[in-house]
Amino acid sequence: MATALDIVNTAQQQVGYVEGANNDNIYGVWYGLNHAPYCAIGVSWVFGQNNLSHLVAAETIKGFSYCPAGLTWFRKHGQIVPKGQGRPGDLVFYDWNSDGQADHVEIIEAASADGITTIGFNTGNPNDHTDPRTGCYRLHRPYMFVMAVIRPKYPTIVAPKASTNGKKATAAVAGTATAIAGGTAAVH
Numbered sequence: 001m002a003t004a005l006d007i008v009n010t011a012q013q014q015v016g017y018v019e020g021a022n023n024d025n026i027y028g029v030w031y032g033l034n035h036a037p038y039c040a041i042g043v044s045w046v047f048g049q050n051n052l053s054h055l056v057a058a059e060t061i062k063g064f065s066y067c068p069a070g071l072t073w074f075r076k077h078g079q080i081v082p083k084g085q086g087r088p089g090d091l092v093f094y095d096w097n098s099d100g101q102a103d104h105v106e107i108i109e110a111a112s113a114d115g116i117t118t119i120g121f122n123t124g125n126p127n128d129h130t131d132p133r134t135g136c137y138r139l140h141r142p143y144m145f146v147m148a149v150i151r152p153k154y155p156t157i158v159a160p161k162a163s164t165n166g167k168k169a170t171a172a173v174a175g176t177a178t179a180i181a182g183g184t185a186a187v188h
Helices: 004-012 026-031 039-049 067-076 165-187
Strands: 089-096 102-110 117-125 132-141 146-150
Touching: 004 039, 004 102, 026 039, 039 067, 039 089, 039 102, 039 117, 067 102, 067 146, 132 165
Parallel strands: none
Antiparallel strands: 089 102, 089 146, 102 117, 117 132
16 A cells, blocks of 8 residues: 655656656656646656555546646645645645745655755756756755645555454463462362
């Protein structure tokens, strides 16, 4: 069963991917919407690779392609957490121009008091601002433009039930002690 850590690991494996001409990318091909902005599609692809598409199925069974639709769906499902409490595997939506509409989404890799480290799709190369192509990159961003942090409802990993073997063994030992004591008493 996949976890938030699996989501982060899958996203990390995509860092360095660069799109082709006109937003041509493997994520859009997978989603069925190539040559379009693909930040949300890339996030959906990561969840799909881990058989967790249902956790981001805001628009289709594969996930979402439009940030405002995704954010609305997550809000409706009560998945917003305070900005400073992001964890690896959470999603972060940004509002770049402060108009109240989500413009971009990324996957949180790490969070600290000074910002968040994310893996983003359809984003510019942070190491080469002259490269006009976008792709998948690791970025460290301040909280300034964060609109919302989302915690998908990852499957709960159930801990194994406590073994009752210990109790049975204790009872057996107690019974043995009683039998021994009883036997000893019978001998005397």
